[in-house]
Amino acid sequence: MKVIAHRGASGEYPENTLLAFSEAIKQLADGIELDIQYHYSNNFVLLHDNDLQKTTNGKGSVNDYSLVDLQQLDAGLGEFIPTLHQALELINGDCFVNIEVKTAVIDKASLLKIITLLQRDIAHAINFHDFSWHQFIVSSFNHQLLAELKTLFPKLATATLVALCPLNYAQCAQQLKAISLNPSIEIVNQQLVDDAHQRGLNVWVYTVDIKEDIKKCLSYGVDGVFTNYPKQTKHYIEQLQTR
Numbered sequence: 001m002k003v004i005a006h007r008g009a010s011g012e013y014p015e016n017t018l019l020a021f022s023e024a025i026k027q028l029a030d031g032i033e034l035d036i037q038y039h040y041s042n043n044f045v046l047l048h049d050n051d052l053q054k055t056t057n058g059k060g061s062v063n064d065y066s067l068v069d070l071q072q073l074d075a076g077l078g079e080f081i082p083t084l085h086q087a088l089e090l091i092n093g094d095c096f097v098n099i100e101v102k103t104a105v106i107d108k109a110s111l112l113k114i115i116t117l118l119q120r121d122i123a124h125a126i127n128f129h130d131f132s133w134h135q136f137i138v139s140s141f142n143h144q145l146l147a148e149l150k151t152l153f154p155k156l157a158t159a160t161l162v163a164l165c166p167l168n169y170a171q172c173a174q175q176l177k178a179i180s181l182n183p184s185i186e187i188v189n190q191q192l193v194d195d196a197h198q199r200g201l202n203v204w205v206y207t208v209d210i211k212e213d214i215k216k217c218l219s220y221g222v223d224g225v226f227t228n229y230p231k232q233t234k235h236y237i238e239q240l241q242t243r
């Protein structure tokens, strides 16, 4: 079962920051999950919420600030809000990266803009850093975005995020040509996992920190877990597997 650092090693360090990512690498996470928001400077900035007050000393939303001013804010322990470009430069192929696109837009023009920028940043990471294509997976709760992404950028692997159990279980992920269904721990059960596996999909579950949930995921045959505590989760997995 893969261990993916959720927003980096965010249980111990400020989420979606370079510090949280370098610590996740030190803790030997298999992958890092990060959240991106579109900024009008044509960059992605790493923030889970559009509301800056949630994780920084700023007020208002992401696009109220210029990129320079946004990067002056404190994202915790003196860390700044990185761009996707800066995060990929730091991670540099040391583990795979799950880029979660946070957006509610569904109009074609906006989706096209987001996808083009994503393509630019990923291509740059592959061409100028130590990444290869198979180290990237793009996920979203915005299934319209995933559909458009697969049309415009078929080479890139995607994962379908679901917070509630879909009517036809993993069918939505298959329809979107994703490689993985990524459900919340709240909804994961044997039926959902089996259905995904029968469709040739992986199942990566968020957010899995406690032993009881790790045990549940192992028993269902889940393929990966997003965790805020990569080192501890790896330790629990080893403990449970050697029993």
Ligand code: G3P
Pocket: 006, 033, 035, 048, 100, 139, 161, 182, 206, 226
């Ligand atoms: O990608 C898994 C997980 O991060 C999705 O939910 O709200 O933590 O971004 P959230």
Ligand code: MG
Pocket: 033, 034, 035, 100
């Ligand atoms: Mg996320």
